[in-house]
Amino acid sequence: MLYFSRWKTFLIWFAVAVAAFIAAPNLFSDEQLEALPSWVPHKKVTLGLDLQGGSHIMLKIERGDIVRERLETVVGDVRTTLRDANVRYSGLSGSGQTVQVRITDPAQLQAARAALQPLTEPVSGGALMAGSVTELTLSDDGSSVIRLVLTDQGIDYRMSSAVGQSIEVVRRRVDELGTTEPLIQRQGTDRIIVQVPGLQDPERLKSLLNQTAKLTFRMVDVSMSATDAINSRPPATSEVLYSTDDPAIPYLIERRVLVSGENLVDAQASFNQQNNEPVVTFRFDSRGAQRFAQATQQNVGRPFAIILDNQVISAPVIREPIIGGSGQISGNFSVQGANDLAVLLRAGALPATLTVVEERTVGPGVGADSIRDGVMASIIGAVGVVAFMLIFYGSFGIMANIALAANVIMILAVLTLIGSTLTLPGIAGIVLTMGMAVDSNVLVYERIREEVRSGRPLLQAIDSGFSRAFATIIDANLTTLIAAVVLFYLGSGPVRGFAVTLSVGVITTIFTAFTMTRWLIAAWVRRYRPKHLPKSIRTGIFDAQNVRFMSIRRYVFALAATLCVAAVVGFGTIGLNLGIDFRGGSIIEVRAKQGEADLAEIRSRLSQLNIGEIQAQGFGDSQTALIRVPTQDGGDNAEQSALSMVRGELADQYEFRRVEVVGPAVSGELTRSATIGVIASMLAILVYIWVRFEWQFAVGAIIATLHDVILTLGLFIFTGMEFNLTSIAAILTVVGYSLNDTIVVYDRVRENLRRYKKMPLPVLIDASINQTMSRTVLTGLTTLLALCALYFFGGEVIASFTLAMLFGVLVGVFSSIYIAGPLLISFRLRPDIFDKEEEKSEKEGVASKASA
Structure with a gap:
């Protein structure tokens, strides 16, 4: 495995060089790029609205408007048709989805029915709907009353047409504002998303979009x-x-x-x-x-x-x-x-009224602050991880850091190529990836050390270390990838940005670990012909440890169960401090134009508006305040009315830096999708582990992960931190990290079960945990370093998000030892299941030879 042909070497470094070439424009301003030759790439990573400012507005076409307008049209058509046919009628009216008319002369009933029949003929659905669409059905009860009913299929057709037409009208209106690169797209059957980066006046945009x-x-x-x-x-x-x-x-x-x-x-x-x-x-x-x-x-x-x-x-x-x-x-x-x-x-x-059901507006000042905080956190996190690897691995640490640098470059290149939007949580995803990326290197290095300690020559130890670590690395990273993919499909906005960067980071991490790191070690071997590992590797301090974790498993298990019960009871009594993503309402970040923000005055002034209980608290510095307006009883339009009243009351003294409004319909959908997301990710991971391991491992891993989720929820419950969409992202990241850690331990337990078939299970689990202790400690510390940099320097916006991940990482390490391990003992796991697997594989091998 240490041999690299010239073309493989060329391809590895060519891939890194191309990635650097594609990512390079992100280091230059737009003005500097314009001065460069045309053959130089000019495409940069698209910054999200939270980094460059702008507005995200979700508009909904009201189905009732479409039905009402269609009903009026049918009433008019019936009136005209019957008049042209000289049919006398009375009582022509429309209600719900039904138009009815009474034919005055019963002798004309058949003529009326024949005259109205063409209105019920199917129309072509075009590209919007396959085949033809029947919009109206005609019926009568044998008396003189004829009824025309709007079909659901016909209304769906009109809705789809209205959304398509509205998108074009909205695009023309937004383009008239002179904004750059607006994003306007359909979402679902009745919604349109409008994202306008760099917009300075979101109220003007909403005014333009709200008018038919x-x-x-x-x-x-x-x-x-x-x-x-x-x-x-x-x-x-x-x-x-x-x-x-x-x-x-x-x-x-x-x-x-x-x-x-x-x-x-x-x-x-x-x-x-x-x-x-x-x-x-x-x-x-x-x-x-x-x-x-x-x-x-x-x-x-x-x-x-x-x-x-x-x-x-x-x-x-x-x-x-x-x-x-x-x-x-x-x-x-x-x-x-x-x-x-x-x-x-x-x-x-517009064919129908558009209602604003969700709004997220960020001022350019907030975006600049977020970029500064994100870059600062990234630099500090990267320096911490690099220094940590150098301290513990010396020359091997240099190789890991080179691979880490290539990893980050590739992430930026991929995000640039696919046109992904980089958000502030997305930067958090990159920083988290930096912390977790060294995990693959640590697994490989520690495997090499074990092989050397067992008496293998260095070259064989290196080759065996990469081979044995491969399956563990794949299993550990794929579980994180599953959580990220679920986040992408069920999340929205910044959460999706986090999922994309985390997913790309997992893939590039696997690539760099098995190409870049392996090539660097191979080059080191060819150049120096070493007989021993470098003396600069200092992880031997973990070798002499023989901690008997399982000896206190019952006490720790009982403590964990008590904490989980407390969290569940707290959930039922205290409850989560749900953010506007899940309960609707508005969050408004304001900054005083002069002096400090007077929270008492803000509450007093806004309380007179009769828009519910107003919360105002400091946010960041003394000039800035965060205002929470509860969801309004009047629906989505009432949310916008409340926001307009707040603007009118405070605009003279405060600058509106950030606005988030979520209507009741959207908050309900977000709650449902978040719940489905967590359950779906857990089930997908359960299936994967079940396929890769035995059922005891799969169930043990899921129970340990549920423990982590429940305790992380307990953190939100008992600290009162706001629980929003980014909190779901944090929980799913904790799920991925915890499973990553658990799978590393389980993989070693499975290996030892095959090797030491007579060893008592508690002793074997202790040995497995001690053997992987260096990896657990080092990976946990590098991840914590990166997360601490995010927490202290990443800004107030993602502080709770980062704190939840910090807590989750610690809990994940704990559960990998004291939940996942004891569960295997409770399941009475024995090595004979592997004997059956070996017998089965041997029989299959014999059968295949006989057939050959």
């Missing part, structure tokens, strides 16, 4: 006054609408649309030449210009209304026919208001 922007030009009904229409009953062909003025002015507007916004080809903000007020000029296409000219010619002297989203912007009197196909809209606009209206009209109308 359905523009219509309609005549004002002068047959009666708006007041009389409100007090009595307006004509069937008209409705009362209100202006955008304060106070609002009612108008009686005809339902018939003269021209709609669909006929607009351009809209621009400008100024009225007479009074210099901001206005919006518009221009119709040829069809719209013709219809507008015809309408104004026929109604000279009458007022007409310009209506946007059922609000009257203005209602001027037609003084003369407007035949040029253009005009202007005035309505006491501000300059930005005129600009925004022009943007809305140019982008087109």
